[in-house]
Amino acid sequence: NAGVMQNPRHLVRRRGQEARLRCSPMKGHSHVYWYRQLPEEGLKFMVYLQKENIIDESGMPKERFSAEFPKEGPSILRIQQVVRGDSAAYFCASSPPTGLTDTQYFGPGTRLTVL
Amino acid sequence: GQQLNQSPQSMFIQEGEDVSMNCTSSSIFNTWLWYKQDPGEGPVLLIALYKAGELTSNGRLTAQFGITRKDSFLNISASIPSDVGIYFCAGHLYNFNKFYFGSGTKLNVKP
Numbered sequence: 001n002a003g004v005m006q007n008p009r010h011l012v013r014r015r016g017q018e019a020r021l022r023c024s025p026m027k028g029h030s031h032v033y034w035y036r037q038l039p040e041e042g043l044k045f046m047v048y049l050q051k052e053n054i055i056d057e058s059g060m061p062k063e064r065f066s067a068e069f070p071k072e073g074p075s076i077l078r079i080q081q082v083v084r085g086d087s088a089a090y091f092c093a094s095s096p097p098t099g100l101t102d103t104q105y106f107g108p109g110t111r112l113t114v115l
Numbered sequence: 116g117q118q119l120n121q122s123p124q125s126m127f128i129q130e131g132e133d134v135s136m137n138c139t140s141s142s143i144f145n146t147w148l149w150y151k152q153d154p155g156e157g158p159v160l161l162i163a164l165y166k167a168g169e170l171t172s173n174g175r176l177t178a179q180f181g182i183t184r185k186d187s188f189l190n191i192s193a194s195i196p197s198d199v200g201i202y203f204c205a206g207h208l209y210n211f212n213k214f215y216f217g218s219g220t221k222l223n224v225k226p
Binding site for chain 2: 004006031033035041042043045048055056091093095102103104105106107108109111
């Protein structure tokens with residue numbers, strides 16, 4: 001049973017370019033969460049999605065960042081016109097449908113470096 | 116938003132020693148989770164606790180869900196070098212289906 005998958009594992013972008021980070025949740029999981037982590041810091045919540053719906057985006061910067069979780073395919077976190085401050089590790093986590101076990105499983109992360 | 120206070124922030128211990136870390140909150144949580152993160156990797160779920168007062172073990176790890184539902188602790192017995200990493204607690208609120216994370220405890224184990 002494959003775990004949460006993220007790709008790419010490492011992504012290098014120049015300032016002003018777009019970054020697209022992908023996350024495939026565990027099989028049977030319908031909830032996806034995105035977090036950002038700076039070096040030596042904790043996990044900062046960004047957005048919570050269910051299929052085709054954004055449930056909570058209170059942690060997302062208002063500009064340049066967007067997320068989606070389409071009916072088919074992986075969840076995408078998109079960062080437009082990246083700046084150096086966007087350099088961080090971005091983790092995706094998934095959890096089962098509400099009402100089942102309330103646990104969350106993480107992917108290996110995408111490390112974004114903005115030059 | 117909800118805040119989890121995790122302590123200690125870091126620990127330096129000798130191999131073979133026992134370790135204890137905890138998380139407290141002013142809010143009640145439905146579930147407590149403990150994760151370990153190795154450098155360059157994603158957090159890995161160690162233990163999940165679903166009921167107040169629940170005490171659960173996973174090998175040398177033991178965690179408890181506080182009776183007030185506002186705290187949890189994680190103990191590691193007879194630490195070994197591979198226990199090195201950052202340990203995070205997380206609380207889950209059923210109504211919002213959201214997870215709140217502590218700031219982490221960085222564990223260093225000297226062989």
